[in-house]
Amino acid sequence: MMENKYTMRQIPSIEKLLAKLILQPEIQLFSRKLVVATLRRVVDVARQKLKNNEPVEITEDSLLRQTKNNLLVLGKPSLRKVINGTGIVLHTNLGRAPLGERAMRMVNEVMGGYSTLEYNVDIGERGSRYDHVVDKICALTGAEDAIVVNNNAAAVLLVLSVLAKDREVIVSRGQLVEIGGSFRVPDVLRQSGAILKEVGTTNKTHLRDYEEAINEQTGLILKVHTSNYRVVGFTAQPEEGELIQLAHRHGLPVVDDLGSGTLQNVDQDSWHEPTVSECLAAGLDIVTFSGDKLLGAGQGGIIAGKKIYIEQLKKHPLLRAIRIDKLSLAALEGTIIDYLIADAYQVVPVQQMLNRKIEELQEQAEQLANMLRPLTTEGWQIKVVPLTSQAGGGTLPEVKFSSVGVSLASSKASASVIEKKLRNHSIPIIVRIQEEKILVDIRCLTVEDMNSIQEACMKIGKEVHP
Numbered sequence: 001m002m003e004n005k006y007t008m009r010q011i012p013s014i015e016k017l018l019a020k021l022i023l024q025p026e027i028q029l030f031s032r033k034l035v036v037a038t039l040r041r042v043v044d045v046a047r048q049k050l051k052n053n054e055p056v057e058i059t060e061d062s063l064l065r066q067t068k069n070n071l072l073v074l075g076k077p078s079l080r081k082v083i084n085g086t087g088i089v090l091h092t093n094l095g096r097a098p099l100g101e102r103a104m105r106m107v108n109e110v111m112g113g114y115s116t117l118e119y120n121v122d123i124g125e126r127g128s129r130y131d132h133v134v135d136k137i138c139a140l141t142g143a144e145d146a147i148v149v150n151n152n153a154a155a156v157l158l159v160l161s162v163l164a165k166d167r168e169v170i171v172s173r174g175q176l177v178e179i180g181g182s183f184r185v186p187d188v189l190r191q192s193g194a195i196l197k198e199v200g201t202t203n204k205t206h207l208r209d210y211e212e213a214i215n216e217q218t219g220l221i222l223k224v225h226t227s228n229y230r231v232v233g234f235t236a237q238p239e240e241g242e243l244i245q246l247a248h249r250h251g252l253p254v255v256d257d258l259g260s261g262t263l264q265n266v267d268q269d270s271w272h273e274p275t276v277s278e279c280l281a282a283g284l285d286i287v288t289f290s291g292d293k294l295l296g297a298g299q300g301g302i303i304a305g306k307k308i309y310i311e312q313l314k315k316h317p318l319l320r321a322i323r324i325d326k327l328s329l330a331a332l333e334g335t336i337i338d339y340l341i342a343d344a345y346q347v348v349p350v351q352q353m354l355n356r357k358i359e360e361l362q363e364q365a366e367q368l369a370n371m372l373r374p375l376t377t378e379g380w381q382i383k384v385v386p387l388t389s390q391a392g393g394g395t396l397p398e399v400k401f402s403s404v405g406v407s408l409a410s411s412k413a414s415a416s417v418i419e420k421k422l423r424n425h426s427i428p429i430i431v432r433i434q435e436e437k438i439l440v441d442i443r444c445l446t447v448e449d450m451n452s453i454q455e456a457c458m459k460i461g462k463e464v465h466p
């Protein structure tokens, strides 16, 4: 049993605590009602701990301090900017794709006022939110028609709910994947009301496996991009053209969840990632992909393909529940315009960062190393080192992007102490640790970010200096 030196009777009264609290200027910004509620919660927690014989401090001071902290946290943003020193371009935990200039301008324009979201100014009547992007997506991908929803998970759910409810969906065992953030193909299938019909084995699925599985119950054939892993070695999947022919002979659509779905080449070395246009040109009936992966916009799910299927999706009530909001839509349209009228490798940040030249990264890393050079006199080691970055976000798992970074180590503090201090900087700086060294990958850093890193490191240098 835990000994506790306090008793219930020592808990000061709410009135007494409140009288002290409201004298503090920072507290006066909050309503009295909120201050009282927060105070009560703090006192209740303390009382409960006492009851359970858990260690707790019940002084007037500690209760006031806790209440004040809780209130101040409420007034501070939790969702805020960080600096991505991991080199992972589409870091799902760090918000995936940063937006380009045009997308930001367009979001900015619609966010503070009214917009044409569902209004057709030509005829002065109600319009459709989807009309803003459909023609542009079709122009870029060669699709007959398209629709956009909240995210790609919702896109897959909608397609299956509409085209395969109560019917069998044939999926290769090697493609029954889980994508980070709890998107599991079998679960989404079940949720849509479709019946999973697994074919083949983990490593090999043949055309005849699909053929044997087709019956009058079949709704469609689903392909899933194994975004975040690869089955390598003794493997087989039928040639895509043959699979499409087989499905069409039986009057069935082939749906491909592309995941990242790139609009232009992101090829590295011997790796070729099929583009959305290539997939549609091969005869796929429907493809779905994310707005905030390789495309480089905000959260969104794009469904593109044959008109006869997309028309059905547009009529389904689920569409209303998973509709894209105006800010994401503005970001998506802005990014798509970049692909249509500009060089996306230059202006869409995701594409730009993935395609940065090694010489440029090297030069920028040397610049950062020079900015940190003063620390060497205080026992720090600063080196420019070769690294490999990843695309991230479950995209291009096999592609290694050669990168450059700066490695940091100090004789005064361990790598994990420095990492924690960087993470707790006013703008958190997220880095990797490897072999007791901090690694800052240059790929995703702006000049402004480098200034922040310099500022943070100089501050840490002073803190750990004896």
Ligand SMILES: *Cc1c(COP(=O)(O)O)cnc(C)c1O
Residues within 6 Å of the ligand: 151, 152, 153, 154, 179, 183, 224, 225, 226, 227, 228, 257, 258, 259, 260, 289, 290, 291, 292, 300, 301, 393, 394
């Ligand atoms: C990322 C991914 C999803 C989920 O997309 P969100 O836009 O994050 O909802 C679904 N399927 C595949 C194959 C993916 O790679």
